[in-house]
Amino acid sequence: MYHSGPMTEFPIAWIRSQFPALNAGDDFIFFDNAAGAQAPQNVLDAVHEHLFKRNVQRGGRYRQSREVDAAIAKARESVALFLNARQSSEIAFGMNATSFIRIVSVALGETLGDRREIVVTDLDHEANVATWLALERVGAKIRWWPIRQDGRLHPADLDELLGAKTRLVACTLASNAIGSTVDVAEVARRAHGAGAELFLDCVHYGPHGTIDVQAFDCDYLVCSGYKIFSPHMGFLWGKQAALDALPTFREDFIPDQAPFKIEVGTYVYENVAGMSAAIDYLESLGRKLATNKAPTSRRENIVRAMEGIRAYEAKLSVEMLRVAEEVGGIEVYGVRDPALVRHRTPTLCFNVQGVTAAATCEHMAEKNIAVRDGNMYSPRLMVRLGLADPRGAVRASLVHYNTIEEIQRFGQELRQLRSR
Ligand SMILES: Cc1ncc(COP(=O)(O)O)c(C=O)c1O
DSSP: OOOOOOOOOOHHHHHHHTTTGGGGGSEEEBBBBOOOOOHHHHHHHHHHHHHHOOOSSSOOOSHHHHHHHHHHHHHHHHHHHHOSSSEEEEEEESOOOOHHHHHHHHHHHHHOOTTEEEEEEEOOOGGGGGHHGGGGGTEEEEEEEEOOOSSSSOOGGTTTTTTTTEEEEESSBOTTTTEEEEEEEEHHHHHHHTEEEEEEEOOTTHHHHTOOHHHTTSSSSEEEETTTTTSSSSEEOOOHHHHSSSSOOTTTOSSSTTTTTSSSSSSOHHHHHHHHHHHHHHHHHHHHHSSOOOOOOOOHHHHHHHHHEEEEEEEEHHHHHHHHHHHEEEEEEEEGGGGGGGGBSEEEEEEEEESHHHHHHHHHHHEEEEEEEEEEEHHHHHTTOOOOOTTTTEEEEOTOOOOHHHHHHHHHHHHHHOOO
């Protein structure tokens, strides 16, 4: 894996200036990024330009249609670089992550053979659980990989679950609910050792750190663009041979090859153009972070941006945990030790003693702070944590445009709540 070397200070003022929604003139604090992040100006421009200049179907001979073909090809190249894919034909565009997971699960369901066991986790978003559980109808056997008391999945626990019958391990890179990250390269080593494939849900991790499908050595990986500073869309990566082998639905005139066999039908081209621009934005951030202004490759800039984001977000995580500790009476779920923030994203799931999750979010909403309560679409994890509906928890999910000052204002409001 490429390492980006020394970096300049994190340019938070420049970053915030790129996001119009953060500069609307009020004191809005957006801590609901795990449900979808804001988009920078160049993404808004790309979507607008697409609709204005080339809102036509691809595949025609006229200029505007050829431009759509070119925009999709460019987006595929950019996403391939973002993921470190071997080739851009391994990238399929579509509506969202859930529909892609289901496309793969239906295809796998048709090819289970003697390997009928699928490993799922109790840390994952339900999108990466229910889609696999649905295969029980066609004879799959589900094996559960549970988190330990520390709120983390430990790859060593997989060994007793894997065997000659394991077809696939489906797990996340990071929990959208409690932020715990997973050592997926180690998961791949163990899964492949047993002859199984690995499907990774990268939706929550996407905006938080470097994605490298070659270093992860996974077989499939899915992301939602709208978590990565783009409009609503999703993309699936798979090893070319694995995607080509999937029995997907397609009309006869669609080639039996990835990406076409995965993305049958028309998707939202303007949002794909937006995703492409979101990667341009990350590259600009990577260039800004370089101490040495010598030209670097697009991938190097992306990696530098994501490493810079990861390091900056570790500081946000430490500050969130510090504030929670200082306020007192805040129960944080998942990784709580500031020395272990490398095992989490700045996604803090908690409850305030004596205050319901809903009341905490109501209070924050009155103060113009966006946080979310509920089960975070990880209902099994919530049961595991003793937070089954209707109790739930509060989630404050930050990304790289959030600041220490915002966390401190959030802390003041937590203090207010405690003193009521
Ligand atoms: C970790 C994770 N996986 C899957 C999903 C579902 O993604 P989509 O809305 O793109 O289907 C989400 C959405 O929040 C998520 O956070």
